[in-house]
Amino acid sequence: MKFLSQLISGISLGSIYSLIALGYTMVYGIAKMLNFAHGDVIMIGGYVVYTACVTAGLPAAAGVLIAIVFCTVLGVAIERFAYKPLRSASSLAVLITAIGVSYLLQNVALLIFGSDTKSFSSVVSLEPVSLADGALVISGETIVTIIVSVIIMVALIVFINKTRPGKAMLAVSEDKGAAQLMGINVNGTIALTFAIGSGLAAVAGALLCSAYPALSPYTGAMPGIKAFVAAVFGGIGSIPGAMIGGILLGIIENLSKGYISSQLSDPIVFAVLIIVLLVKPTGLMGKKINEKV
Amino acid sequence: MRIKKFLAVVLALAVVFAFASCTKNPGNAENPSDESNSNSASEEGVIKIGSIGPLTGDNAVYGTAVKYGAELAVKEINEAGGINGCKVEFRMEDDVSDAEKAVNAYGVLKDWGMQMLAGTVTSKPCQAVSTYAAEDNMFLLTPSGTSVECLQAGDTLFRVCFSDPAQGTKSADFIAEKGLATKIGIIYNSSDVYSTGIKDTFVEEAAAKNLEVVATEAFTNDSATDFTAQLTNIRSAGAELVFLPIYTAPASLILQQANTMGFAPLFFGCDGLDGILSVENFDASLAEGVMLLTPFVANSTDEATVKFVNAYRANGYEDTYLNQFAADAYDAIYTIKAAAEKAGVTGDMDTAAIGDAMKTAITEVTVSGVTGGSITWNADGEPNKEPRAVKIINGEYQMVE
Numbered sequence: 001m002k003f004l005s006q007l008i009s010g011i012s013l014g015s016i017y018s019l020i021a022l023g024y025t026m027v028y029g030i031a032k033m034l035n036f037a038h039g040d041v042i043m044i045g046g047y048v049v050y051t052a053c054v055t056a057g058l059p060a061a062a063g064v065l066i067a068i069v070f071c072t073v074l075g076v077a078i079e080r081f082a083y084k085p086l087r088s089a090s091s092l093a094v095l096i097t098a099i100g101v102s103y104l105l106q107n108v109a110l111l112i113f114g115s116d117t118k119s120f121s122s123v124v125s126l127e128p129v130s131l132a133d134g135a136l137v138i139s140g141e142t143i144v145t146i147i148v149s150v151i152i153m154v155a156l157i158v159f160i161n162k163t164r165p166g167k168a169m170l171a172v173s174e175d176k177g178a179a180q181l182m183g184i185n186v187n188g189t190i191a192l193t194f195a196i197g198s199g200l201a202a203v204a205g206a207l208l209c210s211a212y213p214a215l216s217p218y219t220g221a222m223p224g225i226k227a228f229v230a231a232v233f234g235g236i237g238s239i240p241g242a243m244i245g246g247i248l249l250g251i252i253e254n255l256s257k258g259y260i261s262s263q264l265s266d267p268i269v270f271a272v273l274i275i276v277l278l279v280k281p282t283g284l285m286g287k288k289i290n291e292k293v
Numbered sequence: 294m295r296i297k298k299f300l301a302v303v304l305a306l307a308v309v310f311a312f313a314s315c316t317k318n319p320g321n322a323e324n325p326s327d328e329s330n331s332n333s334a335s336e337e338g339v340i341k342i343g344s345i346g347p348l349t350g351d352n353a354v355y356g357t358a359v360k361y362g363a364e365l366a367v368k369e370i371n372e373a374g375g376i377n378g379c380k381v382e383f384r385m386e387d388d389v390s391d392a393e394k395a396v397n398a399y400g401v402l403k404d405w406g407m408q409m410l411a412g413t414v415t416s417k418p419c420q421a422v423s424t425y426a427a428e429d430n431m432f433l434l435t436p437s438g439t440s441v442e443c444l445q446a447g448d449t450l451f452r453v454c455f456s457d458p459a460q461g462t463k464s465a466d467f468i469a470e471k472g473l474a475t476k477i478g479i480i481y482n483s484s485d486v487y488s489t490g491i492k493d494t495f496v497e498e499a500a501a502k503n504l505e506v507v508a509t510e511a512f513t514n515d516s517a518t519d520f521t522a523q524l525t526n527i528r529s530a531g532a533e534l535v536f537l538p539i540y541t542a543p544a545s546l547i548l549q550q551a552n553t554m555g556f557a558p559l560f561f562g563c564d565g566l567d568g569i570l571s572v573e574n575f576d577a578s579l580a581e582g583v584m585l586l587t588p589f590v591a592n593s594t595d596e597a598t599v600k601f602v603n604a605y606r607a608n609g610y611e612d613t614y615l616n617q618f619a620a621d622a623y624d625a626i627y628t629i630k631a632a633a634e635k636a637g638v639t640g641d642m643d644t645a646a647i648g649d650a651m652k653t654a655i656t657e658v659t660v661s662g663v664t665g666g667s668i669t670w671n672a673d674g675e676p677n678k679e680p681r682a683v684k685i686i687n688g689e690y691q692m693v694e
Binding site: 002005006009010012013050054115116117118119120121128130137139212213214216222223253254255257258261262263265266 | 351483510511512513515516518519521522523525526529541542543545546549553554555572573574575576
């Protein structure tokens with residue numbers, strides 16, 4: 001029973017990781033850049049929901065909707081002003097810029113909302129499911145997060161493979177120059193990618209803060225990094241990989257907390273990552289890429 | 294060309310004035326201190342007590358509370374005839390909780406003629422100032438500096454509150470004495486000195502008091518989101534009480550997750566948990582029944598507290614600052630009075646002589662204060678008093694009798 005209970009809490013943590021990892025992997029897969037500010041867009045999304053629902057008293061659904069719009073605009077703006085001017089620069093320069101944007105967002109939030117932790121009101125009103133006389137409890141947040149992650153995953157796969165803007169994304173991710181020659185608006189496509197990724201971040205922010213209701217300017221930083229690990233674990237660029245990577249990461253983390261040592265859970269998670277990458281360098285679901293010589 | 298010449302003249306003049314003011318400054322600096330020396334010689338009857346703490350910035354609530362608590366005590370003492378017939382003067386300088394500013398404030402207070410320091414309020418500045426105080430053999434009694442390092446620079450350094458690790462010992466004592474539980478689980482932050490320090494002394498003292506620590510679980514600043522694994526382990530180990538030597542943010546998550554799991558042990562914390570009810574938008578019902586170690590709560594009914602709270606309100610100080618810090622500062626000033634009377638300190642003694650006299654006298658007095666019925670001090674500067682705890686009942690702190 002203890003094992004099942006640890007497994008369930010692992011899945012609930014993992015479902016949050018996968019939701020965040022979807023945004024990471026989507027932007028990486030198409031724009032080929034690591035958007036380290038993703039975790040902080042999640043935090044901003046959390047604050048927008050908090051301001052809308054707690055301060056202004058709007059219903060949860062309206063709060064989430066406002067957050068999605070806000071984060072989409074924010075994501076496009078970040079792309080336009082921070083990343084687009086560096087389109088032809090080395091990937092290292094873009095990476096450093098992303099880290100800079102991450103700190104910028106944290107400090108802006110610090111300035112506006114202060115450093116004190118705020119307690120978030122859950123946007124999920126689903127009752128927890130109680131099994132085996134209360135020994136096993138699955139929270140409403142977990143159920144909603146898993147369902148939302150699966151819906152987003154399927155929607156993204158369909159969008160990318162079946163629609164014209166989606167196919168344009170695939171083309172841009174394979175070869176920017178050739179895509180441009182074929183008449184695809186590369187800048188527009190990348191901006192759209194950021195718009196979708198940041199909209200997902202707002203959803204992730206609302207669910208992350210509902211499951212773990214302590215909101216501070218640093219809320220997004222560590223889950224962001226863990227989700228990045230999950231995306232690499234599952235094979236960065238692969239959408240189902242992000243989902244599976246996230247869930248597995250959550251389960252490994254919680255089982256090592258529960259059965260090995262709560263002090264060593266992070267080292268164990270990263271050790272597993274290293275082993276996976278040694279055996280399968282592109283991650284669990286990553287595509288094998290033949291280097292052109 | 295003309296402009297250049299003009300500029301050159303202006304700059305030259307600026308340089309001359311800069312030098313002039315440089316040579317003037319030391320004289321200026323000497324003069325007031327001469328004056329203050331002659332002042333203190335002429336007014337033999339004045340004992341000057343300084344304090345340093347954050348009166349502005351994020352931690353202003355602590356410094357302001359100390360200021361009010363200390364001012365109240367000074368006022369009462371002066372009305373009752375002062376210390377050994379000498380009037381007491383009190384002055385507090387702002388340090389914004391910054392070590393460097395605290396050291397500057399210490400210099401300012403020394404120029405004013407400070408003979409004893411009832412400060413500083415926060416730990417980091419206290420650490421910095423304590424080395425200077427030790428050099429000057431200045432008697433320092435911090436109301437609220439909890440870190441171990443505050444008192445390590447010399448032997449004239451003392452405190453009113455418990456040190457961080459002492460809170461672990463006192464918590465275990467309290468739990469054992471009140472028979473709150475015999476099987477205890479701990480969740481602590483292994484990436485934080487405060488938390489780890491308390492956990493270590495708690496485990497040690499628990500063993501001495503026959504309390505069984507059935508599970509010790511950790512988290513780090515980087516993994517402070519999901520605590521269900523730790524809580525599950527603690528629950529299956531059969532703990533009746535969970536000790537939380539941590540701050541409010543992770544604690545609020547732990548309470549919420551325990552509630553979702555349907556796990557309801559007694560939660561017990563230290564001063565880090567103080568303020569859990571003021572976390573914005575926090576559902577106070579989650580904290581119902583939580584206990585924490587703290588020496589003061591304004592609605593307590595013991596005689597010393599009632600007297601202090603009434604006097605505080607009668608003097609028109611705001612209730613916002615009526616907290617543990619105000620009580621600690623009030624006790625600090627009365628402790629200085631008790632020790633100074635024991636040592637026969639008067640206003641015409643110099644700082645170093647007062648330091649020598651006070652450091653022995655304070656170990657010989659017993660102070661009955663707001664934060665403890667009979668407080669005594671060791672030569673290492675640590676206070677000895679009964680631990681007290683509050684319990685959150687109906688969303689309010691209530692002193693545990």
